[in-house]
Amino acid sequence: METVSEPTKVWTRDQVSGEKRNVWTALKRGLRGRCPRCGKGKLFRAFLKVDDHCSVCGLDYTPHRADDLPAYLVIVIVGHIVVPMILWIETDYSPSVPLQLSIYLPLTLILSLALLQPVKGAVVGVQWALRMHGFDENNPEP
Numbered sequence: 046m047e048t049v050s051e052p053t054k055v056w057t058r059d060q061v062s063g064e065k066r067n068v069w070t071a072l073k074r075g076l077r078g079r080c081p082r083c084g085k086g087k088l089f090r091a092f093l094k095v096d097d098h099c100s101v102c103g104l105d106y107t108p109h110r111a112d113d114l115p116a117y118l119v120i121v122i123v124g125h126i127v128v129p130m131i132l133w134i135e136t137d138y139s140p141s142v143p144l145q146l147s148i149y150l151p152l153t154l155i156l157s158l159a160l161l162q163p164v165k166g167a168v169v170g171v172q173w174a175l176r177m178h179g180f181d182e183n184n185p186e187p
């Protein structure tokens with residue numbers, strides 16, 4: 046016996062109607078810790094705590110799913126700054142190990158802490174611009 050089922054409806058981005066969202070603009074606003082939609086409201090209520098909504102335009106931030114991506118990106122960025130610097134200084138000057146550690150460890154810590162919030166803001170901005178997760182009000186799926 047053969048059963049006939051209706052074809053499943055597939056949701057795609059092409060069916061999206063509504064406001065245009067520029068990825069670069071949202072990324073830059075997120076880097077500055079601002080709302081990806083209006084660019085005026087604050088994105089964070091604490092160092093790495095994303096606020097519930099924008100205080101200016103009311104955009105709901107709760108659908109963001111930044112998870113561990115900002116930390117991975119910061120590791121990649123800081124690694125590409127610190128490791129070549131260590132190799133260059135070691136091969137050309139080879140200073141003492143205590144001197145090197147007293148420079149590289151604080152530098153790595155400071156760079157990582159300085160980049161975490163902007164990178165997380167950029168990730169949330171890109172997620173909003175690409176209508177990822179719950180940032181698309183037209184997506185019928187939860």
Ligand SMILES: [Zn+2]
Nearest residue numbers: 080083099102
């Ligand atoms: Zn806003």
